[in-house]
Structure formats: C-alpha cells, structure tokens
Amino acid sequence: MKIALDAMGGDHAPEATIHGAVWAARDFGLTIQLVGQPEIIEAELAKHQTTNLDLPIIPASEVIDMDEKPSVAVKGKKDSSMVVALKLVKDGTSNAFVSAGNSGGALAAALFGLGRIKGIKRPALSTVFPSASEYGCCVILDVGANTDVRPEYLLQFALMGYHYANQVLHIPNPRVGLLSTGEEENKGSTLIKEVTPMLKESKLNFIGNLEGKDVPSGMADVVVTDGFTGNVYIKGAQGVAWMIQKILEQEIKSRPTAMVGAFLARGAFKALRTKLDYREFGGGPLLGVSGVVVVAHGRSDHYAIRNAIRVARDASENRIVQAIETGLSQTNLNGR
C-alpha cells in the first residue's frame, strides 16, 4: 500500500506533514510518498529516525498556497505537489492521496487529475462526526465541496455516504437521514421537499428527515446535506464545543473547590477532549472521484496527518471507489 502525501500542504507543513508521515509509516507499515520540494522534505526528514521506513521523496517544484484560487492554481501549477501526487494515484503508482493544503485546491486537483466516477454528477466532501450512536460516529456529506446543489446530487451523496459507512466504517445497513428543519415531510426548503420522496423511493435505508439536534444524538449513520449547510454545521459544532470548554474552564477557575474537583476529574475531561478531537478522525474522504482522496484540516498537526493517512489506507483497503461504482450500477438513482 502506497499513500501519496502532499508534503507541502497545510498551516503546519512541512513539519507536521513529514512528522505525521514518519509516524504513519512506522505505525501502519505503509509506504508514504512525500510529494514536494526535495530539499525542504529532506531537511525535515533528517530530524526523525527513519531507518527501515519507506518514505520516498517525489519531487514537485511548486506549491498551491492556502489562499490561491483553486481552479486557477491547479491549471497554472502543473508541477505543484497536489497535481503531481494525483498523477501518481491516476497512473496506479499510489493507492491514495492525502492533503492538508488549500482544500478547494485539493478538490479541484482531484477532479482535474482523477475525474469523477462514471455516473456521479458531483463529488462530495464527507466527514466522520462523533455521535451517541452505537458506532460512536456518523458520516456527514457534503461538508463543503458543493455550496449550491440540485436534488439529484443529494440523492447521490446519500448513496456514496451509505457505501462509505458500510464498506469503510463497517456499519451494517447504515441508516440514512436528510438534514432538515423538522422530521415532518412538509418542513424544510423547496430542495428538501424535492429530495425527500426521491430518497424514499431509493433502495437506501432512508429513515427520514432529521433536525440539527439528531446528528449528535446518533439518529442516523449517514447525514445528507448540501455543502453549505454541512460546512456551517460542522464548524458550528466545533465552535460550540470550544465555547463549552471555555465556559467550563472559566467557571472552574473562579472556584477554588472546583479547581480541586477538576483535577480529580481530569481523566474524564481528557477522555472527553479525545472524543471531540477532530484530529482523531484525521480527514474527510472526497467521495465520487475515481480514486481515494482524503482532505485533512488545514490546521492539522502531525497526529491529524497520521490519522488522515490511516483514513486513506482504510478507504483504499476497503475499495470505496469500487463500492460506489457497484452501488451506482445496482441502485436506481436516475433522479430527474
């Protein structure tokens, strides 16, 4: 198994990317292809113990910056780490691609370099979100690849999320829910009212429409939404989790007895932080392109990079692309 890593991408690259790659190579026994500027990568690698690890450097002279316009950058920078890494996936030299760089750039480069799975109208960025379900998480998609959608896109997102949850997260017959403003079918936007009957008619395990509160409570294993709402939703959840921890910290600090209490309960607080830590989930697979692509958070540290590589390995090992292809051919999702 070979994973192509965008060594230059992310707020903390190349330190975090190289450190994460070394860690992943050791823990998972994978070949991690470090794509980027060789002298920079070599300098970072020199800081680590890499004996017996397979960490080849693949030269790419250009870098797509975090604030560059995706489509322009991808077309203009043919020798960028993203474009070069995706060529490796395209020609079978790599099994998967991981980047913490400009996420719009990664999407554009993936679309441009790999193309869509035949029949898929729009790829969707997915993320694994903690929940109180028996599996401890659910898949939400789209969380940012498509801010404007059509009903048939959402139907395909449902199919892709279903196969990801089933094939990669090993959830049997995942429950698919559509994010809306109420459970009732007469609630929600025009878009929702158009998609609901399409999902009901599909052979997916559609359990109905969800409210925002039903995602953390674990009512569904796959949460289908447009990329605008999904993006606002997951970032809102991060913000709320941050606010709660901040308020609790302030309240504890203002009470000497509570300070002692918090010290005694520190194991529980640590377990909570781990469960909420976006880094545990590593990164979100871009579903619908002809290859495994994992987009990690821009502020990923080495631990997040390590886990994003694990997500890519799991998606590749469990043949997610083939599962979506097969699912698409077996399911009647003509839409309209």
Next chain:
Amino acid sequence: MKIALDAMGGDHAPEATIHGAVWAARDFGLTIQLVGQPEIIEAELAKHQTTNLDLPIIPASEVIDMDEKPSVAVKGKKDSSMVVALKLVKDGTSNAFVSAGNSGGALAAALFGLGRIKGIKRPALSTVFPSASEYGCCVILDVGANTDVRPEYLLQFALMGYHYANQVLHIPNPRVGLLSTGEEENKGSTLIKEVTPMLKESKLNFIGNLEGKDVPSGMADVVVTDGFTGNVYIKGAQGVAWMIQKILEQEIKSRPTAMVGAFLARGAFKALRTKLDYREFGGGPLLGVSGVVVVAHGRSDHYAIRNAIRVARDASENRIVQAIETGLSQTNLNGR
C-alpha cells in the same frame, strides 16, 4: 404593560403556561392576559397563589395543535387562542403576544393578524444565542420562518437584527456578520455572493462573512442567515451541547475519583448549564411584523415561559417595531 399569552400552546400547556404567567406577573408586575379555554385556565390558576396579580382570562374556544398545518389552522380556527390573542395586539389591547405552541401556526397567525411592517418583505424569527463576546450573546436570524430566501430578504434580516441588538439588547453599533463557509468573499453559495456586496454597501456595521465557529466565539453581534441554515445551526448547537454533557457524564461515572471531583466542581457545572440553557433566553422575537410577537420553544417549561414574557416586555418597552420602521426609512436598503 399587558402581554397576551397563548395559554393553550406548547408541549407542557396549560401547566407550564399558567405557572409561567403567574411567575412573570409577580416578578415583573405585568398584566398577563391568559388566552384560551376558561375552564382549563381557571383550573390551573386555582393551583397557584394569585392574590394581587393581574391575570385576566380572555376566552378562546379553539386550539391550534402542534402538528396542524399552519396556514390551514389559522384560517380555519378563528376562535383559537393564537388568533384571538393576536387580535388583542392588533387593536392595542395588548402590547405583545407570546406563544409556545405550533411555531408555524404562530408565524402564520402573526402575519395574518398583524401584517408586516411597511416595506418589510419577509418577517424573520430571531433567537438570542450564547457567545464569548463581551455581551455574552448574539442575535441569529432567520432561524426558521423562511427556508427559501432571496438576497434582499437577508439584507432586511440584517437591518432588523441590527435594531433588535441595539434597541432591545442595548449593544452599541452591533457588528453584523453573514454566515458562510469562509471569511473570503469568493466562498459560500451563490446567494451569499449576491448578498455580501449588498451588505457592504448598506450603512449597517457589516464586518464580513463568518464561519460556523465564529458565532459562539462572539465575532459578531448579529448573525444573518436563511431560515433553513439558521434552524439547522441552532438545533445542531443544542445537540452538540447535549452530547458533550452526556459524554462527560459517562466518563465521570466510569471513574470513582472523577465522581468526587465532579461533586466538588458541581457549582461550575451548574453555572455552565445555566449559560447554555435555552430557557434563559425565553423565546425568539418574530421581527418584521407590526407588533411584538415572541415564539417560545415547544417544550418550554414554566421558567422558559416566564422568560419569554420578559423578552416580550423588553421588546415592547424598547419599541422594537418603531425602531425597525425608522431604521428602514433611514437606511437605503432597496436591494434590487
């Protein structure tokens, strides 16, 4: 000051509504007009000490149920508590209306009974959301009245939210932000890209586009969004807060030392719960109709009802309707 309360509305009516009304009448020295079926209201009132409180009963024989279709119910049930209560506001017998009943019904009854403020295209449901800003909260609108919107509606939501934050919450020159998928103007949906320049050209204190995480962090005092996204957002926040408390509880219970710690820190936990409690905020004002209307959560208990009455009093005392009217006449918000 007289507040018309829908005594029949809400999951816990009439117990919660009457108890909340008694409490509010006592705490705030207000007249609370209890609108609904007299025998039911009298039976509830008999459970409380009401000497010297002004709690007149206004008879209304019908009730709009939680699951009725709003427009049909409002037109069909002319003698429902909602329709009757809004007539009191319309003819000046009441200063404001509060309901925890069918929220779509309350919106429809308010539009039907009071009409829109001249020039306002769509009323918006707002809510006060806890944040880390110096004021401890922000106003989010729309959170559910309009699931499909046009750019000019969002521009007016911004204006209404600005005046509410300024006039009722007493925030000087409130900072207005537009909820999107990134701060950059090239991010977000087509709708967002159309609204952003309109907000920049307006005379409102527009600080730019926000991500979901920027709402709890207190980056803006007024968060403008469509009713679909806003509804999913606030319910998602409730769900995340619930999940965090549940995880922490489980982690604490599995550790004897942490149990002791949590006991010592119980004051801090209680303070956290109070800050996150939706009941503290009471209810969301429906902005843009010609009268003060506060829509409380369907599952409101007596404390939430008491606070919703306080919100209605504040909005009426601070003349929010007039503030929006004046704001609209002074600001160039022609849109397109």
